[in-house]
Amino acid sequence: MQLLLYLLLGIACLPITGAVPTFYTSATCPYAQRTSFLLNILVVPHNTVLIDLKDKPASFLEVNPHGKVPSFKTDQNECLYESLLLNEYLCEMYSSNLLPSNPIVRFKIRLAQNNFETLMKTFFKVFVAEDGDLNELNSSLSTFNDSLTSGYICGDCLTLADVNCAPFFHRLIIGYKVKGYDVLGKWKNVKDWWERIEETTEWKNCRLEDDRVEEGLIRMKEMMIKK
DSSP states (O other): OHHHHHHHTTOOOOOOOSOOOEEEEOTTOHHHHHHHHHHHHHTOOOEEEEOOTTSOOHHHHHHOTTOOSSEEEOTTSOEEEOHHHHHHHHHHHTTOTTSOSOHHHHHHHHHHHHHHHHHHHHHHHHHHSTTOOHHHHHHHHHHHHHTTTTSBTTBSSOOHHHHHHHHHHHHHHHHHHHTTOOHHHHOHHHHHHHHHHHTOHHHHTTOOOHHHHHHHHHHHHHHHHHO
16 A cells, blocks of 8 residues: 555655564544654655554553553664654654754744643643633634744744644644634634645545544543543
């Protein structure tokens, strides 16, 4: 299948003679989806192993005793994990323009990711609360909207920041809908940015269906309320 994809993309491809990396993932995990999205963009030859997070197999725990997805076993049998760190490694390893060499641009990408993580923490807090106050979240989303004037999170082209934020923003959209609000109808720059992401073939190939995202959010809410 991967060879066929290479041929369709017009990429010269020789038979793989060495070990092929293995990507351990879960269909519903946004952290793993970050790496899946990136691997699709980079067209990295690899094997994929789906992990049931409720019943992690012993073979997976031997590879990563922490039991975290995503995990990526390199062709040197090194196990890498933690999605933000792993995705930076993949960009370095496969020479991707998604993470430019310019230190200032890299700083801006990491800062944008950090700011987005703060936004998502606010979202999850509001989503779990029955009477959650949307004012703080709306303020954060307004700031995020202002940052997208050039089209993407860090300028006029897709970067690693967009890749890393997309799976979580998808959950924010669905979470807002569950509460009866429309994120995309309120902030134009956000709407335009999200439409660009949704049009990306590599995103479509790892995108989780909206109803499954909603189911996951509701389960998470129930678990957090029980705590």
